[in-house]
Amino acid sequence: MGMTITEKILAAHSGKNSVKPGDLLQAKVDLALANDVTAPLAIKVFYEVGRSDVFDREKIALVPDHFVPNKDIPSAAQAKIMRDFAGKHNIKHYFEVGDMGIEHVILPEKGLVIPGDLVIGADSHTCTYGAVGAFSTGVGSTDLGVIMATGEVWLKVPPTIKVVFKGTLQKWVGGKDLIIYLIGKLGVEGANYRAIEFTGPVVKELSIENRLTMSNMAIECGAKNGIFETDEITMNYIKDRTTRKPVIYKADPDAKYEREIIIDVTDIGPQVAWPHSPDNVKPVSESGSVKLDQVFIGSCTNGRLEDLAQAAEILKGRKRAEGLRLIVIPGSQLIYKQAIQQGIIETFLDAGATIGPPTCGPCLGGHMGILTKGERCASTSNRNFLGRMGDIGSEVYLVGPAVAAASAVLGRIGLPEEL
Amino acid sequence: MKIQGKVWKFGDNIDTDVIIPARFLNVSDKEILAKNCFADLRPEFGGSVAKGDIILGGSNFGCGSSREHAPLAIKTAGIGVIVAKSFARIFYRNAFNIGLPILESKEAVEAILDGDKVSVDLITGEITNVNKGVKYAANPIPDFMRAIIDAGGLVEYVKKQ
Numbered sequence: 001m002g003m004t005i006t007e008k009i010l011a012a013h014s015g016k017n018s019v020k021p022g023d024l025l026q027a028k029v030d031l032a033l034a035n036d037v038t039a040p041l042a043i044k045v046f047y048e049v050g051r052s053d054v055f056d057r058e059k060i061a062l063v064p065d066h067f068v069p070n071k072d073i074p075s076a077a078q079a080k081i082m083r084d085f086a087g088k089h090n091i092k093h094y095f096e097v098g099d100m101g102i103e104h105v106i107l108p109e110k111g112l113v114i115p116g117d118l119v120i121g122a123d124s125h126t127c128t129y130g131a132v133g134a135f136s137t138g139v140g141s142t143d144l145g146v147i148m149a150t151g152e153v154w155l156k157v158p159p160t161i162k163v164v165f166k167g168t169l170q171k172w173v174g175g176k177d178l179i180i181y182l183i184g185k186l187g188v189e190g191a192n193y194r195a196i197e198f199t200g201p202v203v204k205e206l207s208i209e210n211r212l213t214m215s216n217m218a219i220e221c222g223a224k225n226g227i228f229e230t231d232e233i234t235m236n237y238i239k240d241r242t243t244r245k246p247v248i249y250k251a252d253p254d255a256k257y258e259r260e261i262i263i264d265v266t267d268i269g270p271q272v273a274w275p276h277s278p279d280n281v282k283p284v285s286e287s288g289s290v291k292l293d294q295v296f297i298g299s300c301t302n303g304r305l306e307d308l309a310q311a312a313e314i315l316k317g318r319k320r321a322e323g324l325r326l327i328v329i330p331g332s333q334l335i336y337k338q339a340i341q342q343g344i345i346e347t348f349l350d351a352g353a354t355i356g357p358p359t360c361g362p363c364l365g366g367h368m369g370i371l372t373k374g375e376r377c378a379s380t381s382n383r384n385f386l387g388r389m390g391d392i393g394s395e396v397y398l399v400g401p402a403v404a405a406a407s408a409v410l411g412r413i414g415l416p417e418e419l
Numbered sequence: 420m421k422i423q424g425k426v427w428k429f430g431d432n433i434d435t436d437v438i439i440p441a442r443f444l445n446v447s448d449k450e451i452l453a454k455n456c457f458a459d460l461r462p463e464f465g466g467s468v469a470k471g472d473i474i475l476g477g478s479n480f481g482c483g484s485s486r487e488h489a490p491l492a493i494k495t496a497g498i499g500v501i502v503a504k505s506f507a508r509i510f511y512r513n514a515f516n517i518g519l520p521i522l523e524s525k526e527a528v529e530a531i532l533d534g535d536k537v538s539v540d541l542i543t544g545e546i547t548n549v550n551k552g553v554k555y556a557a558n559p560i561p562d563f564m565r566a567i568i569d570a571g572g573l574v575e576y577v578k579k580q
Contacts, residue, residue: 140487
C-alpha cells in the first residue's frame with residue numbers, strides 16, 4: 001500500500017519497509033533539541049537513565065532562547081545548567097548568547113535540519129521543520145532526556161490529513177494567513193494526533209520562510225507534524241547550508257489520507273486570530289476597530305528576514321501611532337545583521353520601533369514586552385491563549401507581518417491598503 | 420489502585436500556559452511549580468489541593484506548549500488523576516512519562532460537578548461519584564502506555580529494556 005511523506009520518513013527511521021497509521025515504532029533520531037526552559041528538566045532525566053554520555057554529541061542542539069539574555073537570577077541559573085551540560089558533554093550545536101537566536105529560526109538557517117530528517121524537540125513548535133521536508137515534532141523533557149541518552153524515541157504513526165491550497169494569493173496574504181485560516185476551519189483540536197501534509201499549486205510557489213510559518217503553527221490545531229514535499233525551493237534553500245545529503249520523500253499516488261481538505265485561497269484576505277484561541281479566526285476586513293497598545297513583530301513564526309522586510313516595506317516613511325509600542329525582534333543573529341545591512345532596522349527605528357536581541361521575548365510572556373490588564377497587542381507570534389503575553393486581562397491578536405506593520409501605524413488592527 | 424478526592428473541574432482547551440504561566444518557568448523546582456499551578460485561572464488551587472484530589476477537564480486538555488512543568492506541577496500539587504474528555508498529544512505523553520495517571524471519559528466529565536467527591540480505580544478505569552453513587556467507565560489505556568505505567572514511568576521503562 002502507498003505511503004504518505006510522514007509514513008515514509010517514520011518507516012525509514014525505524015528500519016521498516018512499510019508502516020501504517022496506528023503502528024508503534026521505535027525510531028532513530030537525527031537531531032534532538034531543547035531550550036533553556038525544557039533542557040534543565042531533560043538533563044535531570046538524562047542522568048536518571050544512567051548513561052555516562054550522550055548518544056551523539058553532534059546530534060543534539062541546545063539553544064538558550066526563551067529567557068535570554070537572562071531576565072532574572074532564576075532564569076540565569078536554568079541557562080547555566082544547560083551551558084554546563086553542553087560543555088561537559090562537548091555538545092556541538094550549543095549556541096551561546098551572541099551566536100544564538102530562536103531555536104526554530106536558527107536550526108533551518110544553519111542547515112541543521114534537511115529533507116528526510118527525523119527531529120524531536122522539547123518544544124511544541126518543533127513541528128516547524130516540516131517546511132524543509134523533515135518529520136519533526138514536539139515532546140516533553142522526559143522524552144528528550146531519554147533521547148539524549150539513547151538516540152531513540154517511541155512514536156505512533158499518525159493518520160495524515162492532506163490540505164490542498166489552490167487558487168491565486170491576494171497581495172499581503174502569506175503563510176501566516178493561510179495557516180490561521182486553516183486552524184479556524186479545523187479548530188484547535190481538529191488535527192490532534194494527526195500529520196498534516198500541505199500541498200497544492202499555491203504552496204509550491206511559497207518561499208521556505210512562508211512554509212516555516214505554516215509548519216510552525218501545525219501544533220495550534222493539535223497536529224503532530226505539518227510537512228511539505230521537498231522541491232526546488234527547498235533544495236535551493238539548503239544547498240549552501242549543509243554538506244549532508246538530503247533524502248527526498250514524495251507521497252505515493254495511492255497513499256492513504258484520513259481526509260482531504262481543499263482550500264481556494266483566491267477569496268481569502270489577510271486573517272486575524274482573536275483572543276483567546278488560535279482558531280478564533282476572521283478576516284482583518286471584518287475586524288472592526290480594535291484599538292492597540294502594542295505590536296510585536298518577531299517569534300519562531302514570523303521573525304525571519306522576509307517577515308521583517310515585508311513589515312519594513314509598509315513602515316517605510318511612516319511612524320507608529322501615538323501611544324503605541326512597536327517591538328521588533330529579529331529571529332537570529334544573522335537575520336539581525338542582514339536586516340541592518342538592508343536598511344530594514346533603520347526603517348524600523350525611524351518608524352519608532354524598539355529592536356530587541358534575538359529571543360522568544362514577549363511571545364510566551366517571558367520578557368521584553370509583557371502586557372498589563374486591559375492592554376491589547378497585535379502579534380506575529382503563534383499563541384493568543386488567556387494570559388499568554390502577560391496579565392489574564394490582556395488580549396493578543398495573531399496576525400502576519402504585513403497586518404502587524406499596518407496596524408502599528410493605524411493604532412488599530414487594519415490592512416496595508418488603509419494607509 | 421484507587422484514588423479518592425474532591426473534584427476540580429475545568430472546561431475545554433485548558434492550555435499549559437494557564438496550568439503554569441511562563442513567568443513561573445524560570446525554575447524547575449517542582450514544589451515551586453506546584454504552588455503556582457493555575458495561578459491566574461484558579462489562584463486558590465496551588466495552596467488548597469489535597470492529596471488524591473481529581474481534575475476533571477473537557478476536551479483537548481493540556482494543549483499548547485510542551486512544557487512538562489505543567490503535568491509536574493499538577494502531580495506535585497497532589498492531584499491523583501486527571502479525567503478529561505480528551506488530551507492534547509504532548510500532554511498525554513508527558514503525563515504517562517512522569518507517572519501522572521490520566522483517563523478519558525466523556526460521560527464522567529459531563530455528569531460530575533466541581534467539588535463532588537469522586538473515586539477512581541486506576542486499574543479498571545471505573546469512576547464513581549461517591550455522593551451520588553453513580554459509576555462511569557473510562558476508555559481503556561493502550562497496552563504500550565500501560566507498560567510505561569507498570570514500569571513506573573518512561574525512565575524506569577527504558578532502564579529495563
